[in-house]
Amino acid sequence: MSKERRQAEIRDAATMRALSHPARIAVLDRLFSGEPATATELAEVCGLSPSATSYHLRALAKVGLIEEAPSRGDGRERVWQSQHRGLNVGTGPERGAAERAADRELAGMFIDIEDERARAWLARRDAEPYEWYVAASSAGVQLMVTAEEMAELNERVLALLEPYSRRTRQGVPEEARAVDVTYRVVPRS
Template sequence: MGDETAPRLDPRRATVRDAKTMRALSHPARIAIIERLFTGETATATELAEVCGLSPSATSYHLRALAKVGLIEEAPSRGDGRERVWQSRHRGLRVETGPEWQAAERVASRELTEMYMDLEDARARSWLDRQDDEPYEWHLAATSAGVQLNVTAEELQQLNDRVLGILEPYARRNRTDAPPEARFVDVTYRVFPRA
């Protein structure tokens, strides 16, 4: 990787280590909100309500919860000052926990991971439901694959850094020059030792 910073170590990512912040993130609406704000865009509760499928008042509740743990903040007004505009200085998340952490952090990390897995699975099932209605080139381009590897922990970390490094230039938060025909695509990458 040369002098490049590993994507998981990108300083623009918020590092989350505490149970309070992990619990604040453990809601699909809040993930939808931060995914949008991590692109660098600003948005109001009304605009974000469309993203997370809630009413503006329910969205405001989630915005305040995310602001309370420092993941988002109010942005400068767009003009008349009647609407609150929100932003994030972060461009992603890095959740750090391990066996040495307190029980509360381990439990919160597990809850957050399970919520993400449920969200990723729901997105994959949504694709399965609509794939026959998609243009042919998108039908061919989408894939799901599983590979069993035989690696050391160090090799796996190197592989993770390489794979994430390949994906990072195309990440929504980083891509400012996408062609007009580009679409948002969900990529799920999971690696874990087998029992």
């Protein structure tokens, strides 16, 4: 790809609503790897039929998150790709009610997906190699911070993760695996 791949900045309600389906997130996750795919190949990723997957592909293309890729051969199959490597989704309190509602719905879906991935790990971890079993972790820590300190903490933690990001990492070791890191910092009531 000729242009640099970057995160898609999602701030409008229409795009957030277009993303609010687990199959679409699964498709994007696969296409963000940089490898183009057909509806049939993506159907395996999201657990739908190729025709249902095509519907979701068209919806993602309509909001500019994916596009048709050059054909692999005779042109009978449509191949899809994304120029993006990830999503940066969010609105601020100054945005309209529609954007804030769409943001809440999408964030809730992401939390459900992240929780399901963690539960899937728990279900299969006994069958995993020892080094992966002991390396996996989950932690909860209650902090006492100001809003300014919380913002600084977020910057520092994300900077710590960045060198390992699929988006930016070069020279990935052969034994590396994709792992999910869920980081949430939310004030208690």
